[in-house]
Amino acid sequence: MMRAFFRVAWIVVRKDLTVEVRSLEILSTTLFFAVTVVLMFSFGLVVDGRPLNDVAAAILWVAIAFSGTLALGRTFERERHNDTLRALLLAPADRPALYVGKLAGILLLLALVEAVLVPLVGLLFAAPIFVNSGYLIALLAGGTLGFTAVGTLFAAMLVRARSRDVLLPIMLYPMTVPVMIAGVRGTAALFQPTPDLAVAMFWIGLLGFFDVVFVTLALWTFDPVMTD
C-alpha cells in the first residue's frame, strides 16, 4: 500500500522534473525573480556596506515566499494548459500520492532556488550563513515545506478558477503567516552577531509542528476538494 503510494508520487515527481529540465521555465523565472528581489532590497537597505538589523532574514523569506508563489502558480498552470490535472485525477491512484508528487517537485525546485538565494543574501547583507548552517538548513527546510504544503493544495484547488492568480496569494499568505514569522525570527536569531541557538531551536520546533499540521490537513482534504 505505502509502496504503491510512493511509487505514484515518484512517477509524478519524475515527470515534473523531466518537463522542467527540458523547459527550465519555472526554475529560470523563479530564480530570476528571487535574485531581483534580493538585489533591489540590497540597494535600499544596505548603507555604507552595513545592513539594517535583522533585515537579511526578512528579505530572504520575502524572496522565498514570492518566488514560491510564482513556482506554485506556474507548476499548476502547466497542468491546466492541456487539462492534464484532470488526467492525473482520473488515474486509479491514491489522490494524496499525486499531491505528494506535486509537492515534492515544487520543493526540489525551491531548494535549487534557495541554494542560490541564501549565498546571495549572505554576500549582500553580510549574513553569517556558514555559522550554524545546520540550523539554517532546518529552518529553510521546515519553512519551505510548510509554505509549499499549503500552497500546493490551494494551487491545485484553484487550477480551474478564472481569478486563480489573484486568489492564490490572497488565500495562501494569511494561512502561512505563522510559517513566515517562524522562518524570519528563527533566521534572525542565527544571523545576530552572537547567534541565539535556543531561540532558533524554538522556531525550528514550531515549524516542525506547522509542517505536520499542514501536510496532514492537505493529505486529508486533497481528494474531496479535487472531486468537487
Add this chain to the structure above:
Amino acid sequence: MSSDFDRIAVVDVSRHYGRRKALSQVTFTGGAGDIIGLLGPNGAGKSTLLNILATLLSPSRGRVEYGARTATEAGADIRGRIGMLGHDLFLYPELTARENLVFFGQLYGLDQAVARAEAALTRAGLAERANDFVSGFSRGMRQRVALERALLHGPRLLLLDEPFTGLDQASTETLVNRLRECQASGAIVILATHDLDIVDGVLSQAVFLQNGRQVGEPAPGTGLRQRYREAMTR
C-alpha cells in the same frame, strides 16, 4: 470484489453550481458494446455529465451505477476501468509521444507499460514518431495519441468529449473505426459531440440534452440530424 462492470446506469442525476442547474434529472442506461451519444447545444450539460461519469464531479442528486455499485462504493479502483478523452487531450507537450503513454501507463500501475505504449503507438500509426515531442504534432496526431492514452488500460467505460473537433476526414474515419473496435471488445462508449453527421449510424443510443435537461428522444427512423432538430424544438 472486481471493479469491472458491464452496465452503466445514470439514475436521476442532477448537478447544481450554487443556484445554477447544470444538469437536471438525467436518466439512461448503457450496456457492453453500446455507443451512446450525448447531444445538445453548448451549455446543455454534456461535459458536466461526462465529468460525473468519470468520477471527477459528484452529482448533487441521483446516482451513477457502474454495474451494481456507485463510484463511492467502488472506490478508486473504478477509475482504472474508465478512460476519458477530453477536449484538451490530456497530454504533456514537453514529453514525447512514448513518454506520455509510458507515464500514464505507470500511473495506472500497468504491467509492461513500455511495451503497451509501443503497441499503442503502432496502433495509432505513430511508431516512427514515438520519440518526437507532442508539441510538434498536428491536431490529428495528438488526438490519436490521446485516444490511445485513454485506451491504454483497456477501460470498460470510454468517455469522449468532442472527439471529432479539428480532425480531417481521414483522421475522423480512423477514430470512428477505433470506436467500433472498442464497441466490439465490449466497451461502453459515451461521447459528447456536435458532429451529428459523423456519428449518425454509429450510435446505438442518443441522449438529447438542452439547458441541462434531458429532452425526449423522437421516434427513430429518421436521420440523427432530423431527430436532433425535433428534440430541440419540443
